[in-house]
Amino acid sequence: MVKKDSIGPEKTIKVEDKETGLIGFLVIDNTIRGPGKGGIRMTPTVSMEEVARLARAMTFKTAIADLPFGGAKAGIKADPKTLTKEQKKLLVESFAKKLKPYSPKEYIAAPDINMGEQEMEWYVKANGSLKSATGKPSNLCIRPGEECGIPHEFGSTGFGVYHTTLIALKHLNLDIKKVTIAIEGLGNVGSFAAEYLYKDKAKIVSVSDSKGTIYNEKGLDIKEVLRIKKEKGSVIYYENAKKLGTKEIISLPVDVLITAAIPDLIKEEEVDKVKARLIVEGSNIPTTPKIEEIFHKKGILVIPDIIANAGGVISSYVEHLGQTPEEMFALVRKKIRDNVSLVLEEAKKLNIKPRDAALIIAKERILGKKS
Numbered sequence: 001m002v003k004k005d006s007i008g009p010e011k012t013i014k015v016e017d018k019e020t021g022l023i024g025f026l027v028i029d030n031t032i033r034g035p036g037k038g039g040i041r042m043t044p045t046v047s048m049e050e051v052a053r054l055a056r057a058m059t060f061k062t063a064i065a066d067l068p069f070g071g072a073k074a075g076i077k078a079d080p081k082t083l084t085k086e087q088k089k090l091l092v093e094s095f096a097k098k099l100k101p102y103s104p105k106e107y108i109a110a111p112d113i114n115m116g117e118q119e120m121e122w123y124v125k126a127n128g129s130l131k132s133a134t135g136k137p138s139n140l141c142i143r144p145g146e147e148c149g150i151p152h153e154f155g156s157t158g159f160g161v162y163h164t165t166l167i168a169l170k171h172l173n174l175d176i177k178k179v180t181i182a183i184e185g186l187g188n189v190g191s192f193a194a195e196y197l198y199k200d201k202a203k204i205v206s207v208s209d210s211k212g213t214i215y216n217e218k219g220l221d222i223k224e225v226l227r228i229k230k231e232k233g234s235v236i237y238y239e240n241a242k243k244l245g246t247k248e249i250i251s252l253p254v255d256v257l258i259t260a261a262i263p264d265l266i267k268e269e270e271v272d273k274v275k276a277r278l279i280v281e282g283s284n285i286p287t288t289p290k291i292e293e294i295f296h297k298k299g300i301l302v303i304p305d306i307i308a309n310a311g312g313v314i315s316s317y318v319e320h321l322g323q324t325p326e327e328m329f330a331l332v333r334k335k336i337r338d339n340v341s342l343v344l345e346e347a348k349k350l351n352i353k354p355r356d357a358a359l360i361i362a363k364e365r366i367l368g369k370k371s
């Protein structure tokens with residue numbers, strides 16, 4: 001049972017289709033600022049309650065990013081490992097048709113777990129409107145050459161994480177060229193963040209992936225690390241570094257820890273292992289608000305996921321407007337820099353952690369107390 005409060009959810013919708021075996025959920029949490037934005041995930045365990053929690057996170061994320069979107073989320077209950085491509089396509093198409101009364105008017109879809117640009121193409125084609133989803137393939141256009149898709153592969157989230165890190169370092173009076181950085185996870189988010197930081201001559205001393213962590217206190221050659229990961233499948237085959245376990249990345253003697261992989265990376269009993277002065281949450285829920293409070297009391301600055309990884313949702317707004325990748329990078333840069341600065345100023349003024357400051361700003365924007 002999903003509980004309602006002053007923000008939402010406005011609608012909780014369960015859809016089923018006996019022919020395709022579809023079981024799907026859509027939660028439209030809040031549309032005061034615009035149509036609900038949020039991804040569709042496909043997992044065997046997704047539930048209405050899970051979708052509702054994620055929809056609320058999207059309401060806050062779009063408000064903090066100051067976009068004319070609300071929050072929503074959707075889920076298809078299925079195990080993609082047991083499906084053929086054709087079966088998956090049928091499920092996505094069936095879901096898209098069932099959601100037509102809501103999408104794109106009140107809900108605009110996006111990729112999430114097990115759903116990428118191909119699935120978004122199936123979704124919009126079955127829905128009949130290219131406006132019903134973002135994260136579409138770049139060659140899928142309303143008119144040839146214009147209003148095309150901007151897929152995750154363009155790296156908007158990692159680009160936003162990079163700008164978040166720059167603003168947070170400035171706030172701490174730290175020089176990008178003089179700090180040491182560790183990046184957990186070198187997938188879509190982590191690899192773009194690493195590339196941009198490396199171009200700025202930042203000293204990235206450690207990166208990790210699902211097979212392990214590499215560490216060299218003198219700095220890693222990120223171009224080479226990315227090449228090795230692409231060629232051999234993991235960063236651990238990079239030669240000029242110590243090899244450590246995946247988890248060891250959280251306890252290295254670095255100034256900055258950027259998270260870009262798993263949820264619940266840092267547990268409460270591990271807080272004292274962390275040496276970083278700044279944690280940038282590029283991944284979703286790498287800690288809990290309670291753990292962030294402990295870090296705050298210890299003087300460690302944590303930039304929460306709802307601001308740090310908003311580059312993706314800002315990119316989706318640009319795609320929704322039918323603008324270009326160049327316009328997307330410009331808007332991600334501006335919004336991330338402005339919003340992170342605003343949240344950090346507010347947090348400093350009220351002596352609270354950045355997540356609390358961000359939620360105050362978001363709630364004021366949603367409930368109409370502040371424009």
Ligand code: NAD
Binds near residue numbers: 184247263283
């Ligand atoms: P991805 O699948 O492209 O990459 C994930 C990376 O994490 C891979 O390199 C994988 O090897 C690594 N990994 C897996 N288990 C690990 C472990 N135990 N330790 C270290 N590394 C491990 O995923 P992504 O799109 O980069 O997303 C990463 C995180 O960012 C997720 O939490 C996701 O929800 C969040 N996020 C992504 C976007 C986006 O636009 N891609 C937007 C917002 C938030």
